[in-house]
C-alpha cells in the first residue's frame with residue numbers, strides 16, 4: 049500500500065472568518081498527481097495555502113507529510129515547508145542574484161553548509177528541469193517558462209515529499225505551459241507526489257489525472273467528461 053501523503057477529514061477552509069470550503073475529505077497517496085480545479089474565487093488557492101500552513105486549520109483534521117496541521121505551531125511551519133516544494137504562478141525568484149545563487153540561498157536557509165554538496169545538488173535539480181547550462185543567468189535573462197523551470201528546480205532542492213503547484217502555468221502561453229507540464233509529469237513519474245491547482249483544462253485533457261473540483265464551497269472528485 050502506498051503511504052498517505054495528505055489526509056483531510058471534514059476540513060473547513062477559511063479566509064479570515066469567511067468560510068471558503070467545507071466538508072473537505074481527501075486522501076493523496078505517495079506518487080499520485082492530483083489536479084484542483086474550479087472557477088475563480090472558488091477556493092483553490094485557499095485550499096493549497098491550508099496544505100502549506102499559510103492559512104491555519106481551524107476545523108477538521110488534516111495531516112500533510114506526517115505533520116498534524118491541527119497541532120501545528122508557528123515554530124513547526126519551517127519544518128513542514130522543508131518537506132514541501134511549493135511552486136507559484138509568478139515564479140518568485142529573487143531578481144538580484146543568478147539562478148545558482150537563488151538555489152544556493154534556499155539550501156543555506158534550510159541548513160546546508162558544504163559547498164561541494166550544494167554545487168552537486170544544484171546541478172542535479174537543474175538537470176532534472178533541463179536547465180543545467182543556465183545557472184549563471186539572472187531571472188530577467190530567462191523566459192517565463194525557463195523561470196518556472198527554475199522555480200520547479202528550487203522546489204526539488206530538499207527532496208520534498210509533496211509538491212504543491214498553484215497555477216504553475218497561469219502566466220505562460222499554451223506551448224510553454226505544455227513544456228513546463230512535461231517537467232512536472234517527469235518528476236511525478238519518478239515517484240514524486242504532486243497537487244496542482246489550475247484553470248487550464250487543455251492541460252488536464254492532455255495529461256489526465258485525478259481531479260478535484262471546488263464549487264459552491266465544496267470540493268469533490270470529478271471524472272473528465274463531467275468537468
Ligand SMILES: Nc1ncnc2c1ncn2[C@@H]1O[C@H](COP(=O)(O)OP(=O)(O)OP(=O)(O)O)[C@@H](O)[C@H]1O
Nearest residue numbers: 063064066068086087088089090091092093094095
Ligand atoms: N487574503 C484574503 N482575505 C480575505 N478573503 C480572501 C483572501 N484571499 C482570497 N479570499 C477570498 O476567498 C475566496 C477564495 O479565494 P481563492 O483565492 O482561494 O480562490 P481561487 O479559486 O484560488 O481563485 P483564482 O482562480 O482567482 O486564484 C474568494 O471569495 C476570495 O475573495
